[in-house]
Structures are given as structure tokens and as C-alpha cells.
Amino acid sequence: MAAAPKLASSTPTVSGTARVGRALTVTTGVWARGATLKYQWSADGVAVRGATATSFTPGAAQRGKSITVTVTGTLAGYTSVSKTSKPTAAVAAGILTSPTPTIRGTARVGTTLTAVPGTWTSGTTLTYQWFANGAKIRGATSSSFTPTSAQRGAKLTVTVTGTKAGYTSKSVTSKATTAVAR
Numbered sequence: 001m002a003a004a005p006k007l008a009s010s011t012p013t014v015s016g017t018a019r020v021g022r023a024l025t026v027t028t029g030v031w032a033r034g035a036t037l038k039y040q041w042s043a044d045g046v047a048v049r050g051a052t053a054t055s056f057t058p059g060a061a062q063r064g065k066s067i068t069v070t071v072t073g074t075l076a077g078y079t080s081v082s083k084t085s086k087p088t089a090a091v092a093a094g095i096l097t098s099p100t101p102t103i104r105g106t107a108r109v110g111t112t113l114t115a116v117p118g119t120w121t122s123g124t125t126l127t128y129q130w131f132a133n134g135a136k137i138r139g140a141t142s143s144s145f146t147p148t149s150a151q152r153g154a155k156l157t158v159t160v161t162g163t164k165a166g167y168t169s170k171s172v173t174s175k176a177t178t179a180v181a182r
Contacts, residue, residue, distance in 0.1 A: 007078040008032040012071045012085045018058065020094030020166035021121065025055045026069045026085070035073040042068050043091075058091045060166025065091055094167035097121045100174060101160045107177035112146045115158040115174070124162040131157045131173075132180075147180045154180055 010029025016022060028037060041051035043065040048056070058067060066087035074080045099118030105111060117126055130140035132154035137145070147156065155176035163169045 004077060004079045007035055007073050007075055007081045009035075009071075009073050009081045009083050011083045012069055014067065014069055014085045014088055017092075018067055018088035018090065019092045020058050020060060020063050022094070023055045023057045024067060024069075024088065026071065028071050031071075031073050032075055032078065035075045035078075038072045038074075040070045040072070042070065058166075060164075062091045063093060063166045067091060094121070094164070096124055096162045096164060096167050096170045098160075098162055098170045098172050100172050101158055103156065103158060103174050103177055107147065107156060107180045109147050109149055109152055109180060109182055112144050113156065113158075113177070114144045115160060117143070117160045120162050121164060121167065124164045124167075127161045127163075129159045129161070131159065151180045152182060156180065 009031050012029060013027045014024050015027060016024040026039060031037060039052050039054060041048050041056040043062040068085050068087050070082050070084040072080060072082040097120055101118060102116045103113050104116050105113040115128055128141055128143050130137045130145045132151045157174050157176050159171050159173045161169060161171040
């Protein structure tokens with residue numbers, strides 16, 4: 001009995017930037033008409049569990065690793081074929097979405113001000129630090145701050161720092177308030 005013919009296939013390519021949180025997409029090339037294609041993404045040669053779609057978004061676990069995709073084609077009457085893409089560059093740290101925070105409220109002694117951080121990348125942990133005329137206010141590390149007489153006449157800002165596994169931390173500072181009134 002003659003061996004089944006080999007399925008016509010192409011080596012897949014990966015498009016997109018290899019960065020945490022950014023989608024990579026496979027281009028399969030030309031395969032035999034009617035072939036069923038299956039996908040498996042890998043990081044440094046190790047299959048990523050559940051990564052079996054035409055696109056893959058690297059997470060923190062893939063940071064620093066090269067990504068490949070293996071396409072396996074099957075068609076009745078033909079020998080199955082698997083082709084693996086060239087590896088991407090090492091997956092870089094993600095870039096956090098980090099809008100400039102704003103301060104809500106009136107800069108007045110005894111009146112609470114609130115930092116409005118804006119919408120950061122989902123899952124980002126935020127921390128806060130308040131400043132008076134550029135000097136760190138000791139213990140002022142929550143999303144709200146109530147100026148005391150020590151800040152009277154000072155302009156206040158808040159710095160919001162975002163951290164998330166696989167991403168580069170980022171700090172963004174608000175515009176200054178008007179001088180704190182009595």
C-alpha cells in the first residue's frame with residue numbers, strides 16, 4: 001500500500017509586536033484546499049496552555065521569552081503536517097495606559113481633595129503620593145488628602161504610580177492646585 005501524500009503547506013509567520021498585553025497574530029500562508037488547521041503558541045519552545053487560537057496575547061509569564069506558533073494541518077487521505085514559525089524577539093515589558101491624574105475639590109484647609117487617576121490598563125495597582133510645592137507630604141499616600149494649616153499657601157499635586165506584573169511601572173503627576181486657602 002502506498003503512503004498517503006504529504007499535505008501541501010506553508011511556514012506560518014507571526015505579526016505584531018512581542019510585548020506583554022499586545023496581540024500577536026498568525027498568518028498561515030497557503031495550505032491544501034479543505035485542510036483543517038490547528039494552532040499552538042509556545043514561549044521558548046514550551047506550549048502555552050490554552051493558546052490555540054489564531055492570535056495570542058503574551059502575559060507576564062512570557063516576558064523575556066521568544067514566541068512561536070505551530071500550525072498543524074489535516075485532511076483526509078493526506079499525511080498531517082506541522083509547521084512552526086520563526087521565533088519573535090523576546091517579549092518586552094508591557095506599557096501601562098497611564099492618563100494624567102486630576103485633583104477634585106477645592107484647595108482649602110480642612111477640605112478633602114480626591115485624586116482622580118483616570119482609566120489605567122486593567123489590573124493595574126495604583127499608589128498615591130501627595131506633594132506641597134514639590135515636597136513630599138509625609139503620610140499622604142491615599143487617593144484623598146485633606147490639607148492642614150501646614151499646607152496653607154502651597155500648591156498641591158498628586159503622583160499616581162501604576163504597577164502590574166509584566167509591565168514597566170509608571171508614575172504620572174497631576175497639575176498643581178491653586179494655593180491652599182484658609
